[in-house]
Amino acid sequence: MISANRLTRRFGSRVVVDDVSFEVERAEIVALLGPNGAGKTTTMRMLAGLIAPTSGSVAIDGVGLTRATGTLLRSRIGFLTEAPGVWDRLTVRENLQVYSGLYGLAHPNGVIDRALELFELTGQASTRTAELSKGMRQKVALARALLHEPRILLLDEPTSGLDPEITRSVRTLLDNRRAAGCSILLSTHNLDEAERLADRVAVLHGRLLALDRPAVLRQRLRTGRVMVRVAGDPASQLEVVRRFDRDASIDAETIVLRLGDAERDTPALVSALTGAGARIVEIRQEVPALEDVYLHLMGDR
Amino acid sequence: MTMTRVRALMRKEFLDLARNRTVLLPVVFITIMTLVIAFGIAIALPAMTGQPLGGDGDLLRLSTLMGGGDDLSGDGRVQLFLFHQFLLLFLVIPITGAMSLAAHAVVGEKQARTLEPLLATPITTFELLVAKVLGALIPTFAVSLIGLALYLGGIALLAAPGVAGAMVGARTAVLVLVVGPAAALVSLQAAIVISSRVNDPRTAQQFGVMIIIPLSALLVAQFMGTVWLSSSSLALIGLGLFGVWLLLTVFSVAIFERESILTRWR
Numbered sequence: 253m254i255s256a257n258r259l260t261r262r263f264g265s266r267v268v269v270d271d272v273s274f275e276v277e278r279a280e281i282v283a284l285l286g287p288n289g290a291g292k293t294t295t296m297r298m299l300a301g302l303i304a305p306t307s308g309s310v311a312i313d314g315v316g317l318t319r320a321t322g323t324l325l326r327s328r329i330g331f332l333t334e335a336p337g338v339w340d341r342l343t344v345r346e347n348l349q350v351y352s353g354l355y356g357l358a359h360p361n362g363v364i365d366r367a368l369e370l371f372e373l374t375g376q377a378s379t380r381t382a383e384l385s386k387g388m389r390q391k392v393a394l395a396r397a398l399l400h401e402p403r404i405l406l407l408d409e410p411t412s413g414l415d416p417e418i419t420r421s422v423r424t425l426l427d428n429r430r431a432a433g434c435s436i437l438l439s440t441h442n443l444d445e446a447e448r449l450a451d452r453v454a455v456l457h458g459r460l461l462a463l464d465r466p467a468v469l470r471q472r473l474r475t476g477r478v479m480v481r482v483a484g485d486p487a488s489q490l491e492v493v494r495r496f497d498r499d500a501s502i503d504a505e506t507i508v509l510r511l512g513d514a515e516r517d518t519p520a521l522v523s524a525l526t527g528a529g530a531r532i533v534e535i536r537q538e539v540p541a542l543e544d545v546y547l548h549l550m551g552d553r
Numbered sequence: 554m555t556m557t558r559v560r561a562l563m564r565k566e567f568l569d570l571a572r573n574r575t576v577l578l579p580v581v582f583i584t585i586m587t588l589v590i591a592f593g594i595a596i597a598l599p600a601m602t603g604q605p606l607g608g609d610g611d612l613l614r615l616s617t618l619m620g621g622g623d624d625l626s627g628d629g630r631v632q633l634f635l636f637h638q639f640l641l642l643f644l645v646i647p648i649t650g651a652m653s654l655a656a657h658a659v660v661g662e663k664q665a666r667t668l669e670p671l672l673a674t675p676i677t678t679f680e681l682l683v684a685k686v687l688g689a690l691i692p693t694f695a696v697s698l699i700g701l702a703l704y705l706g707g708i709a710l711l712a713a714p715g716v717a718g719a720m721v722g723a724r725t726a727v728l729v730l731v732v733g734p735a736a737a738l739v740s741l742q743a744a745i746v747i748s749s750r751v752n753d754p755r756t757a758q759q760f761g762v763m764i765i766i767p768l769s770a771l772l773v774a775q776f777m778g779t780v781w782l783s784s785s786s787l788a789l790i791g792l793g794l795f796g797v798w799l800l801l802t803v804f805s806v807a808i809f810e811r812e813s814i815l816t817r818w819r
Contacts, residue, residue, distance in 0.1 A: 331673040341572040353561020
Protein backbone atom coordinates (compact mmCIF):
# COMPACT_ATOMS: atom_id res chain seq x y z
CA MET A 253 0.00 0.00 0.00
CA ILE A 254 1.15 3.52 -0.82
CA SER A 255 0.36 6.37 1.57
CA ALA A 256 1.06 9.99 0.78
CA ASN A 257 0.45 12.19 3.77
CA ARG A 258 0.25 15.96 3.24
CA LEU A 259 3.03 15.93 0.65
CA THR A 260 4.35 19.33 -0.24
CA ARG A 261 7.28 20.06 -2.47
CA ARG A 262 8.75 23.45 -3.19
CA PHE A 263 11.48 24.30 -5.67
CA GLY A 264 12.71 27.66 -4.44
CA SER A 265 9.63 29.77 -3.98
CA ARG A 266 7.57 27.68 -6.42
CA VAL A 267 5.18 25.19 -4.82
CA VAL A 268 4.94 22.25 -7.22
CA VAL A 269 3.00 19.86 -5.00
CA ASP A 270 0.82 21.38 -2.32
CA ASP A 271 -0.47 19.40 0.65
CA VAL A 272 -1.40 16.25 -1.25
CA SER A 273 -2.69 13.23 0.63
CA PHE A 274 -3.98 9.96 -0.77
CA GLU A 275 -3.59 6.23 -0.47
CA VAL A 276 -3.36 3.47 -3.00
CA GLU A 277 -4.68 0.28 -1.46
CA ARG A 278 -3.58 -3.25 -2.22
CA ALA A 279 -5.08 -4.54 -5.48
CA GLU A 280 -5.98 -1.04 -6.58
CA ILE A 281 -5.09 1.16 -9.52
CA VAL A 282 -5.20 4.91 -9.04
CA ALA A 283 -4.74 7.15 -12.06
CA LEU A 284 -3.09 10.50 -11.53
CA LEU A 285 -4.46 13.07 -13.95
CA GLY A 286 -3.33 16.61 -14.49
CA PRO A 287 -1.92 18.96 -17.10
CA ASN A 288 1.80 19.35 -17.78
CA GLY A 289 3.50 20.90 -14.76
CA ALA A 290 0.74 19.79 -12.40
CA GLY A 291 3.24 17.97 -10.18
CA LYS A 292 2.54 14.40 -11.30
CA THR A 293 6.18 13.45 -11.93
CA THR A 294 7.33 15.22 -8.76
CA THR A 295 4.72 13.29 -6.78
CA MET A 296 5.86 10.02 -8.38
CA ARG A 297 9.49 10.83 -7.58
CA MET A 298 8.64 11.57 -3.96
CA LEU A 299 6.78 8.27 -3.70
CA ALA A 300 9.75 6.45 -5.24
CA GLY A 301 12.12 8.01 -2.73
CA LEU A 302 14.05 9.86 -5.42
CA ILE A 303 13.34 13.29 -4.02
CA ALA A 304 12.35 14.25 -0.52
CA PRO A 305 9.17 16.17 0.21
CA THR A 306 9.61 19.66 1.66
CA SER A 307 7.01 18.58 4.19
CA GLY A 308 4.73 15.59 4.60
CA SER A 309 5.60 11.94 4.44
CA VAL A 310 5.38 8.79 2.36
CA ALA A 311 4.82 5.27 3.64
CA ILE A 312 5.11 2.08 1.65
CA ASP A 313 3.36 -0.93 3.16
CA GLY A 314 3.25 0.97 6.44
CA VAL A 315 6.99 1.70 6.50
CA GLY A 316 7.90 5.37 6.43
CA LEU A 317 10.11 6.28 3.47
CA THR A 318 13.27 7.87 4.83
CA ARG A 319 16.93 7.96 3.89
CA ALA A 320 17.46 4.93 6.13
CA THR A 321 14.62 2.85 4.69
CA GLY A 322 15.04 4.04 1.10
CA THR A 323 17.15 1.12 -0.12
CA LEU A 324 14.80 -1.47 1.35
CA LEU A 325 11.65 0.21 0.08
CA ARG A 326 13.01 0.86 -3.39
CA SER A 327 13.42 -2.91 -3.77
CA ARG A 328 9.63 -3.19 -3.37
CA ILE A 329 8.84 -0.52 -5.94
CA GLY A 330 8.76 -0.80 -9.70
CA PHE A 331 9.18 2.67 -11.14
CA LEU A 332 8.60 3.48 -14.77
CA THR A 333 10.14 6.87 -15.42
CA GLU A 334 8.83 9.44 -17.83
CA ALA A 335 11.58 8.61 -20.35
CA PRO A 336 12.34 4.91 -20.96
CA GLY A 337 15.97 5.48 -19.88
CA VAL A 338 17.33 2.27 -21.36
CA TRP A 339 21.04 1.89 -22.06
CA ASP A 340 21.33 2.28 -25.81
CA ARG A 341 24.50 0.30 -26.40
CA LEU A 342 23.24 -2.70 -24.47
CA THR A 343 20.85 -5.26 -25.87
CA VAL A 344 17.37 -5.74 -24.46
CA ARG A 345 18.51 -8.82 -22.54
CA GLU A 346 21.64 -7.09 -21.23
CA ASN A 347 19.57 -4.16 -19.97
CA LEU A 348 17.36 -6.57 -18.06
CA GLN A 349 20.36 -8.59 -16.83
CA VAL A 350 21.96 -5.51 -15.29
CA TYR A 351 18.71 -4.57 -13.56
CA SER A 352 18.18 -8.11 -12.32
CA GLY A 353 21.59 -7.77 -10.65
CA LEU A 354 20.68 -4.38 -9.20
CA TYR A 355 17.54 -5.93 -7.71
CA GLY A 356 19.55 -8.95 -6.54
CA LEU A 357 17.37 -11.55 -8.27
CA ALA A 358 18.42 -15.08 -7.41
CA HIS A 359 17.52 -16.73 -10.72
CA PRO A 360 17.66 -13.92 -13.24
CA ASN A 361 17.68 -15.91 -16.47
CA GLY A 362 14.26 -17.48 -15.96
CA VAL A 363 12.82 -14.15 -14.80
CA ILE A 364 14.26 -12.34 -17.81
CA ASP A 365 12.97 -14.98 -20.22
CA ARG A 366 9.49 -14.66 -18.76
CA ALA A 367 9.61 -10.86 -18.95
CA LEU A 368 10.75 -11.00 -22.57
CA GLU A 369 7.92 -13.40 -23.37
CA LEU A 370 5.34 -11.33 -21.50
CA PHE A 371 6.23 -8.18 -23.41
CA GLU A 372 6.72 -10.05 -26.70
CA LEU A 373 10.37 -9.00 -26.77
CA THR A 374 11.92 -12.45 -27.17
CA GLY A 375 12.68 -11.78 -30.83
CA GLN A 376 14.45 -8.54 -29.93
CA ALA A 377 16.36 -9.92 -26.92
CA SER A 378 19.71 -9.61 -28.70
CA THR A 379 18.96 -6.26 -30.34
CA ARG A 380 20.59 -3.13 -28.99
CA THR A 381 17.94 -0.85 -27.60
CA ALA A 382 19.23 2.04 -29.72
CA GLU A 383 17.83 0.17 -32.72
CA LEU A 384 14.34 -0.17 -31.27
CA SER A 385 11.32 2.04 -31.89
CA LYS A 386 10.05 4.33 -29.15
CA GLY A 387 7.21 1.93 -28.36
CA MET A 388 9.56 -1.03 -28.09
CA ARG A 389 11.89 0.91 -25.80
CA GLN A 390 8.91 1.74 -23.64
CA LYS A 391 8.15 -2.00 -23.46
CA VAL A 392 11.72 -2.69 -22.35
CA ALA A 393 11.35 -0.02 -19.67
CA LEU A 394 8.09 -1.60 -18.51
CA ALA A 395 9.67 -5.05 -18.44
CA ARG A 396 12.48 -3.55 -16.36
CA ALA A 397 10.04 -1.97 -13.90
CA LEU A 398 8.22 -5.28 -13.42
CA LEU A 399 11.28 -7.53 -13.45
CA HIS A 400 11.49 -7.99 -9.69
CA GLU A 401 7.71 -8.46 -9.35
CA PRO A 402 7.24 -5.43 -7.12
CA ARG A 403 4.14 -5.03 -4.97
CA ILE A 404 4.16 -1.30 -5.61
CA LEU A 405 4.09 0.08 -9.14
CA LEU A 406 4.62 3.73 -9.98
CA LEU A 407 4.15 4.25 -13.67
CA ASP A 408 4.70 7.62 -15.29
CA GLU A 409 2.68 7.55 -18.50
CA PRO A 410 3.07 3.82 -19.14
CA THR A 411 1.32 3.72 -22.51
CA SER A 412 2.84 6.89 -23.91
CA GLY A 413 4.06 6.23 -27.44
CA LEU A 414 2.67 2.72 -27.64
CA ASP A 415 0.48 1.52 -30.49
CA PRO A 416 -3.10 0.44 -29.67
CA GLU A 417 -2.23 -3.26 -29.69
CA ILE A 418 0.64 -2.89 -27.24
CA THR A 419 -1.40 -0.43 -25.18
CA ARG A 420 -4.09 -3.05 -24.79
CA SER A 421 -1.55 -5.69 -23.72
CA VAL A 422 -0.10 -3.25 -21.15
CA ARG A 423 -3.57 -2.60 -19.76
CA THR A 424 -4.20 -6.33 -19.50
CA LEU A 425 -0.89 -6.71 -17.74
CA LEU A 426 -1.75 -3.99 -15.24
CA ASP A 427 -5.13 -5.65 -14.67
CA ASN A 428 -3.27 -8.86 -13.89
CA ARG A 429 -0.86 -7.12 -11.53
CA ARG A 430 -3.80 -5.56 -9.71
CA ALA A 431 -5.42 -8.99 -9.44
CA ALA A 432 -2.15 -10.23 -7.96
CA GLY A 433 -2.50 -7.63 -5.18
CA CYS A 434 -0.25 -4.83 -6.44
CA SER A 435 -0.85 -1.20 -5.55
CA ILE A 436 -0.52 0.74 -8.79
CA LEU A 437 -0.28 4.47 -9.28
CA LEU A 438 -0.11 5.59 -12.87
CA SER A 439 0.03 9.05 -14.30
CA THR A 440 -1.58 9.63 -17.66
CA HIS A 441 -2.95 12.28 -19.97
CA ASN A 442 -5.24 9.67 -21.46
CA LEU A 443 -8.60 10.10 -19.76
CA ASP A 444 -10.05 7.11 -21.55
CA GLU A 445 -7.25 4.98 -20.18
CA ALA A 446 -7.84 6.32 -16.67
CA GLU A 447 -11.51 5.51 -16.93
CA ARG A 448 -10.97 2.01 -18.29
CA LEU A 449 -8.19 1.02 -15.99
CA ALA A 450 -8.35 2.89 -12.73
CA ASP A 451 -10.40 2.06 -9.68
CA ARG A 452 -9.99 5.67 -8.59
CA VAL A 453 -8.86 8.83 -10.30
CA ALA A 454 -6.86 11.61 -8.67
CA VAL A 455 -6.91 14.99 -10.39
CA LEU A 456 -3.84 16.99 -9.53
CA HIS A 457 -2.90 20.55 -10.25
CA GLY A 458 -0.40 21.33 -7.54
CA ARG A 459 -3.19 20.55 -5.11
CA LEU A 460 -5.32 17.43 -5.22
CA LEU A 461 -8.52 18.68 -6.84
CA ALA A 462 -10.45 15.42 -6.73
CA LEU A 463 -9.98 11.77 -5.79
CA ASP A 464 -12.71 9.25 -6.32
CA ARG A 465 -14.06 6.49 -8.51
CA PRO A 466 -14.62 7.66 -12.10
CA ALA A 467 -18.36 7.00 -11.82
CA VAL A 468 -18.60 9.14 -8.68
CA LEU A 469 -16.63 11.94 -10.31
CA ARG A 470 -18.95 11.86 -13.30
CA GLN A 471 -21.89 11.96 -10.94
CA ARG A 472 -20.68 15.35 -9.74
CA LEU A 473 -21.45 16.86 -13.11
CA ARG A 474 -24.88 15.28 -13.52
CA THR A 475 -27.01 17.73 -15.50
CA GLY A 476 -30.34 16.09 -14.80
CA ARG A 477 -30.99 15.88 -18.55
CA VAL A 478 -33.02 12.86 -19.57
CA MET A 479 -33.54 11.63 -23.12
CA VAL A 480 -36.66 9.68 -24.02
CA ARG A 481 -37.25 7.91 -27.32
CA VAL A 482 -40.74 6.64 -27.98
CA ALA A 483 -42.28 4.66 -30.83
CA GLY A 484 -44.23 6.94 -33.16
CA ASP A 485 -44.44 10.72 -33.05
CA PRO A 486 -42.65 12.12 -29.95
CA ALA A 487 -44.67 15.36 -30.19
CA SER A 488 -47.78 13.42 -29.07
CA GLN A 489 -46.09 12.81 -25.70
CA LEU A 490 -44.71 16.29 -25.19
CA GLU A 491 -47.68 17.40 -23.09
CA VAL A 492 -47.16 14.52 -20.62
CA VAL A 493 -43.45 15.23 -20.37
CA ARG A 494 -44.00 18.95 -19.76
CA ARG A 495 -45.67 18.07 -16.47
CA PHE A 496 -42.13 17.25 -15.33
CA ASP A 497 -40.27 20.00 -17.22
CA ARG A 498 -42.07 22.88 -18.84
CA ASP A 499 -39.11 23.45 -21.16
CA ALA A 500 -38.99 19.88 -22.50
CA SER A 501 -38.28 19.82 -26.23
CA ILE A 502 -37.78 17.46 -29.12
CA ASP A 503 -34.35 17.03 -30.60
CA ALA A 504 -33.80 14.59 -33.44
CA GLU A 505 -36.88 12.47 -32.69
CA THR A 506 -35.91 12.36 -29.01
CA ILE A 507 -37.69 14.09 -26.17
CA VAL A 508 -35.20 16.01 -24.05
CA LEU A 509 -36.11 17.24 -20.57
CA ARG A 510 -34.39 18.17 -17.35
CA LEU A 511 -35.36 16.55 -14.05
CA GLY A 512 -34.58 18.02 -10.66
CA ASP A 513 -33.52 14.62 -9.38
CA ALA A 514 -33.30 12.16 -12.22
CA GLU A 515 -32.84 9.15 -9.93
CA ARG A 516 -36.02 10.02 -8.01
CA ASP A 517 -38.22 11.33 -10.85
CA THR A 518 -37.47 8.93 -13.70
CA PRO A 519 -39.79 6.10 -12.48
CA ALA A 520 -42.68 8.59 -12.23
CA LEU A 521 -41.91 9.86 -15.75
CA VAL A 522 -41.96 6.30 -17.10
CA SER A 523 -45.30 5.63 -15.36
CA ALA A 524 -46.82 8.83 -16.71
CA LEU A 525 -45.69 8.08 -20.28
CA THR A 526 -46.85 4.46 -20.26
CA GLY A 527 -50.12 5.58 -18.64
CA ALA A 528 -50.61 7.96 -21.56
CA GLY A 529 -50.08 5.05 -23.96
CA ALA A 530 -46.53 5.82 -24.99
CA ARG A 531 -44.36 2.93 -26.01
CA ILE A 532 -40.90 3.78 -24.62
CA VAL A 533 -38.02 2.59 -26.79
CA GLU A 534 -35.25 4.10 -24.74
CA ILE A 535 -34.87 6.34 -21.70
CA ARG A 536 -31.50 7.46 -20.40
CA GLN A 537 -29.84 10.07 -18.26
CA GLU A 538 -27.11 12.22 -19.71
CA VAL A 539 -23.84 11.11 -18.11
CA PRO A 540 -20.84 13.39 -18.51
CA ALA A 541 -17.56 11.91 -19.69
CA LEU A 542 -14.55 11.91 -17.38
CA GLU A 543 -13.08 14.45 -19.77
CA ASP A 544 -15.95 16.84 -18.96
CA VAL A 545 -15.31 16.36 -15.24
CA TYR A 546 -11.59 16.94 -15.73
CA LEU A 547 -12.09 20.10 -17.77
CA HIS A 548 -14.68 21.29 -15.26
CA LEU A 549 -12.19 20.80 -12.40
CA MET A 550 -9.44 22.55 -14.31
CA GLY A 551 -11.76 25.41 -15.15
CA ASP A 552 -12.77 25.75 -11.49
CA ARG A 553 -9.27 26.30 -10.21
CA MET B 554 27.48 -2.64 0.47
CA THR B 555 26.18 -5.42 -1.76
CA MET B 556 28.73 -6.64 -4.26
CA THR B 557 25.94 -8.05 -6.46
CA ARG B 558 24.77 -4.53 -7.25
CA VAL B 559 28.31 -3.24 -7.73
CA ARG B 560 29.09 -6.12 -10.08
CA ALA B 561 25.86 -5.61 -11.99
CA LEU B 562 26.62 -1.96 -12.67
CA MET B 563 30.27 -2.71 -13.47
CA ARG B 564 29.07 -5.26 -16.01
CA LYS B 565 27.00 -2.51 -17.62
CA GLU B 566 30.08 -0.27 -17.73
CA PHE B 567 32.18 -2.99 -19.35
CA LEU B 568 29.49 -3.85 -21.90
CA ASP B 569 29.08 -0.20 -22.72
CA LEU B 570 32.82 0.17 -23.18
CA ALA B 571 33.05 -2.97 -25.29
CA ARG B 572 30.51 -1.41 -27.71
CA ASN B 573 32.31 1.93 -27.69
CA ARG B 574 35.97 0.94 -27.86
CA THR B 575 37.04 4.22 -29.41
CA VAL B 576 36.86 5.66 -25.86
CA LEU B 577 39.94 3.57 -25.10
CA LEU B 578 41.91 4.91 -28.07
CA PRO B 579 43.61 7.67 -26.02
CA VAL B 580 44.90 5.01 -23.59
CA VAL B 581 46.24 2.87 -26.42
CA PHE B 582 47.76 5.94 -28.06
CA ILE B 583 49.48 7.12 -24.86
CA THR B 584 50.76 3.58 -24.21
CA ILE B 585 52.27 3.38 -27.68
CA MET B 586 53.72 6.88 -27.38
CA THR B 587 55.31 6.02 -24.03
CA LEU B 588 56.89 2.89 -25.52
CA VAL B 589 58.13 4.76 -28.59
CA ILE B 590 59.58 7.65 -26.56
CA ALA B 591 61.24 5.37 -24.00
CA PHE B 592 62.84 3.02 -26.50
CA GLY B 593 63.56 5.88 -28.89
CA ILE B 594 65.59 7.77 -26.29
CA ALA B 595 67.20 4.83 -24.48
CA ILE B 596 67.91 2.53 -27.44
CA ALA B 597 67.25 3.97 -30.91
CA LEU B 598 68.82 7.46 -30.63
CA PRO B 599 72.19 6.30 -29.25
CA ALA B 600 72.31 3.58 -31.92
CA MET B 601 71.50 6.07 -34.69
CA THR B 602 73.91 8.77 -33.53
CA GLY B 603 76.67 6.37 -32.55
CA GLN B 604 76.99 8.09 -29.16
CA PRO B 605 76.67 5.51 -26.37
CA LEU B 606 74.70 6.59 -23.30
CA GLY B 607 77.50 5.50 -21.02
CA GLY B 608 79.74 8.14 -22.64
CA ASP B 609 77.59 10.99 -21.28
CA GLY B 610 79.10 12.05 -17.97
CA ASP B 611 75.99 13.87 -16.73
CA LEU B 612 73.70 10.92 -17.40
CA LEU B 613 76.18 8.56 -15.80
CA ARG B 614 76.36 10.79 -12.71
CA LEU B 615 72.54 11.00 -12.51
CA SER B 616 72.19 7.25 -12.89
CA THR B 617 74.41 6.66 -9.86
CA LEU B 618 71.98 8.71 -7.72
CA MET B 619 69.34 6.03 -7.87
CA GLY B 620 71.71 3.35 -6.58
CA GLY B 621 71.77 -0.30 -7.62
CA GLY B 622 72.86 -1.72 -10.96
CA ASP B 623 76.49 -1.72 -9.86
CA ASP B 624 77.27 -4.76 -11.98
CA LEU B 625 75.92 -3.13 -15.15
CA SER B 626 77.97 -1.53 -17.88
CA GLY B 627 77.92 2.28 -18.23
CA ASP B 628 75.34 1.99 -21.00
CA GLY B 629 73.30 -0.41 -18.90
CA ARG B 630 73.29 1.91 -15.87
CA VAL B 631 72.04 4.88 -17.89
CA GLN B 632 69.47 2.74 -19.65
CA LEU B 633 68.24 1.46 -16.27
CA PHE B 634 67.99 5.05 -15.04
CA LEU B 635 66.03 6.14 -18.11
CA PHE B 636 63.72 3.15 -18.11
CA HIS B 637 62.92 3.81 -14.45
CA GLN B 638 62.00 7.40 -15.35
CA PHE B 639 59.74 6.38 -18.17
CA LEU B 640 58.04 3.88 -15.87
CA LEU B 641 56.39 6.90 -14.23
CA LEU B 642 54.62 7.60 -17.48
CA PHE B 643 52.78 4.31 -17.10
CA LEU B 644 51.15 5.81 -14.03
CA VAL B 645 49.61 8.47 -16.17
CA ILE B 646 48.11 6.02 -18.66
CA PRO B 647 45.17 4.76 -16.59
CA ILE B 648 44.48 8.29 -15.41
CA THR B 649 44.24 9.89 -18.80
CA GLY B 650 42.42 6.94 -20.28
CA ALA B 651 39.84 6.50 -17.61
CA MET B 652 39.25 10.18 -17.16
CA SER B 653 36.74 10.52 -19.96
CA LEU B 654 34.91 7.43 -18.66
CA ALA B 655 34.82 8.75 -15.12
CA ALA B 656 33.86 12.25 -16.20
CA HIS B 657 30.82 10.81 -17.98
CA ALA B 658 29.99 8.50 -15.08
CA VAL B 659 27.16 10.51 -13.56
CA VAL B 660 26.53 13.40 -15.90
CA GLY B 661 26.56 11.03 -18.89
CA GLU B 662 23.83 8.89 -17.33
CA LYS B 663 21.86 12.03 -16.59
CA GLN B 664 22.17 13.30 -20.13
CA ALA B 665 21.09 9.91 -21.53
CA ARG B 666 18.15 9.97 -19.07
CA THR B 667 19.23 6.60 -17.69
CA LEU B 668 20.10 7.91 -14.23
CA GLU B 669 16.58 8.15 -12.84
CA PRO B 670 15.62 4.48 -13.35
CA LEU B 671 19.04 3.53 -11.99
CA LEU B 672 18.56 5.62 -8.84
CA ALA B 673 15.09 4.13 -8.41
CA THR B 674 16.69 0.72 -7.76
CA PRO B 675 18.00 -0.27 -4.31
CA ILE B 676 21.56 0.73 -5.27
CA THR B 677 23.19 2.96 -2.67
CA THR B 678 25.24 6.02 -3.55
CA PHE B 679 28.40 4.30 -2.31
CA GLU B 680 27.75 1.24 -4.49
CA LEU B 681 27.01 3.44 -7.48
CA LEU B 682 30.23 5.41 -7.09
CA VAL B 683 32.39 2.34 -6.44
CA ALA B 684 30.99 0.64 -9.54
CA LYS B 685 31.58 3.74 -11.62
CA VAL B 686 35.20 4.14 -10.45
CA LEU B 687 36.09 0.47 -10.90
CA GLY B 688 34.23 0.34 -14.20
CA ALA B 689 36.48 3.10 -15.49
CA LEU B 690 39.71 1.98 -13.83
CA ILE B 691 39.85 -1.74 -14.56
CA PRO B 692 39.77 -1.61 -18.39
CA THR B 693 42.33 1.19 -18.62
CA PHE B 694 44.52 -0.40 -15.98
CA ALA B 695 44.43 -3.61 -18.03
CA VAL B 696 45.62 -1.69 -21.09
CA SER B 697 48.43 -0.10 -19.10
CA LEU B 698 49.49 -3.52 -17.77
CA ILE B 699 49.65 -4.83 -21.33
CA GLY B 700 51.78 -1.78 -22.19
CA LEU B 701 53.97 -2.48 -19.20
CA ALA B 702 54.46 -6.10 -20.24
CA LEU B 703 55.53 -4.86 -23.67
CA TYR B 704 57.82 -2.34 -21.98
CA LEU B 705 59.56 -4.96 -19.85
CA GLY B 706 59.63 -7.40 -22.76
CA GLY B 707 61.21 -4.72 -24.95
CA ILE B 708 63.82 -3.97 -22.29
CA ALA B 709 64.67 -7.67 -22.06
CA LEU B 710 65.07 -7.83 -25.82
CA LEU B 711 66.73 -4.51 -26.64
CA ALA B 712 68.50 -3.12 -23.57
CA ALA B 713 71.98 -3.94 -22.35
CA PRO B 714 72.37 -7.31 -20.56
CA GLY B 715 71.18 -7.20 -16.95
CA VAL B 716 68.94 -4.10 -17.32
CA ALA B 717 65.70 -6.10 -17.52
CA GLY B 718 66.63 -8.06 -14.42
CA ALA B 719 67.45 -4.87 -12.53
CA MET B 720 64.15 -3.31 -13.59
CA VAL B 721 62.12 -6.14 -12.09
CA GLY B 722 62.23 -5.32 -8.42
CA ALA B 723 60.36 -3.89 -5.47
CA ARG B 724 60.41 -0.32 -6.80
CA THR B 725 58.81 -1.27 -10.09
CA ALA B 726 56.25 -3.46 -8.34
CA VAL B 727 55.32 -0.68 -5.90
CA LEU B 728 55.06 1.85 -8.70
CA VAL B 729 52.91 -0.36 -10.89
CA LEU B 730 50.79 -2.13 -8.32
CA VAL B 731 50.42 0.49 -5.58
CA VAL B 732 51.20 4.04 -6.68
CA GLY B 733 49.72 3.67 -10.16
CA PRO B 734 46.30 2.34 -9.13
CA ALA B 735 46.17 4.65 -6.09
CA ALA B 736 46.91 7.74 -8.18
CA ALA B 737 44.35 6.59 -10.73
CA LEU B 738 41.73 6.03 -8.03
CA VAL B 739 42.28 9.50 -6.59
CA SER B 740 42.04 11.04 -10.00
CA LEU B 741 38.93 9.08 -11.02
CA GLN B 742 37.18 9.67 -7.74
CA ALA B 743 37.87 13.38 -8.11
CA ALA B 744 36.41 13.28 -11.61
CA ILE B 745 33.34 11.47 -10.32
CA VAL B 746 32.89 13.96 -7.50
CA ILE B 747 32.95 16.72 -10.09
CA SER B 748 30.79 14.67 -12.47
CA SER B 749 28.10 14.50 -9.83
CA ARG B 750 28.17 18.27 -9.31
CA VAL B 751 28.35 19.68 -12.83
CA ASN B 752 26.16 19.32 -15.88
CA ASP B 753 28.94 19.04 -18.42
CA PRO B 754 31.37 16.07 -18.51
CA ARG B 755 34.13 18.26 -19.92
CA THR B 756 34.35 20.20 -16.66
CA ALA B 757 34.81 16.98 -14.70
CA GLN B 758 37.46 15.80 -17.13
CA GLN B 759 39.46 19.00 -16.83
CA PHE B 760 39.41 18.92 -13.02
CA GLY B 761 40.24 15.20 -12.77
CA VAL B 762 43.24 15.40 -15.05
CA MET B 763 44.88 17.88 -12.63
CA ILE B 764 46.39 14.89 -10.76
CA ILE B 765 48.85 14.67 -13.66
CA ILE B 766 50.47 17.94 -12.50
CA PRO B 767 52.14 16.52 -9.33
CA LEU B 768 53.08 13.35 -11.21
CA SER B 769 54.73 15.41 -13.96
CA ALA B 770 56.58 17.44 -11.33
CA LEU B 771 57.85 14.19 -9.82
CA LEU B 772 58.97 12.97 -13.25
CA VAL B 773 60.86 16.21 -13.97
CA ALA B 774 62.45 16.24 -10.49
CA GLN B 775 63.67 12.68 -10.95
CA PHE B 776 65.12 13.48 -14.39
CA MET B 777 66.97 16.42 -12.94
CA GLY B 778 68.36 14.30 -10.15
CA THR B 779 66.67 16.47 -7.53
CA VAL B 780 64.60 13.62 -6.14
CA TRP B 781 64.98 9.90 -6.23
CA LEU B 782 62.15 8.03 -4.59
CA SER B 783 63.04 4.69 -3.13
CA SER B 784 60.59 1.81 -3.10
CA SER B 785 59.70 2.48 0.54
CA SER B 786 59.00 6.19 -0.07
CA LEU B 787 56.93 5.21 -3.09
CA ALA B 788 55.01 2.72 -0.97
CA LEU B 789 54.28 5.50 1.53
CA ILE B 790 53.10 7.78 -1.26
CA GLY B 791 50.90 4.97 -2.55
CA LEU B 792 49.37 4.39 0.87
CA GLY B 793 48.85 8.12 1.26
CA LEU B 794 47.09 8.21 -2.08
CA PHE B 795 44.85 5.29 -1.05
CA GLY B 796 43.98 7.28 2.08
CA VAL B 797 43.14 10.31 -0.03
CA TRP B 798 40.98 8.09 -2.23
CA LEU B 799 39.07 6.77 0.77
CA LEU B 800 38.48 10.30 2.01
CA LEU B 801 37.39 11.39 -1.45
CA THR B 802 34.99 8.43 -1.63
CA VAL B 803 33.39 9.36 1.68
CA PHE B 804 33.25 12.97 0.52
CA SER B 805 31.73 12.06 -2.82
CA VAL B 806 29.01 9.98 -1.13
CA ALA B 807 28.26 12.87 1.22
CA ILE B 808 27.89 15.45 -1.53
CA PHE B 809 26.06 13.22 -4.02
CA GLU B 810 22.60 14.78 -4.08
CA ARG B 811 20.29 12.45 -5.99
CA GLU B 812 17.61 15.04 -5.79
CA SER B 813 19.38 18.01 -7.28
CA ILE B 814 20.88 15.79 -9.99
CA LEU B 815 17.39 14.73 -11.02
CA THR B 816 15.61 18.03 -10.66
CA ARG B 817 18.05 20.81 -11.39
CA TRP B 818 20.13 19.48 -14.25
CA ARG B 819 18.87 20.08 -17.75
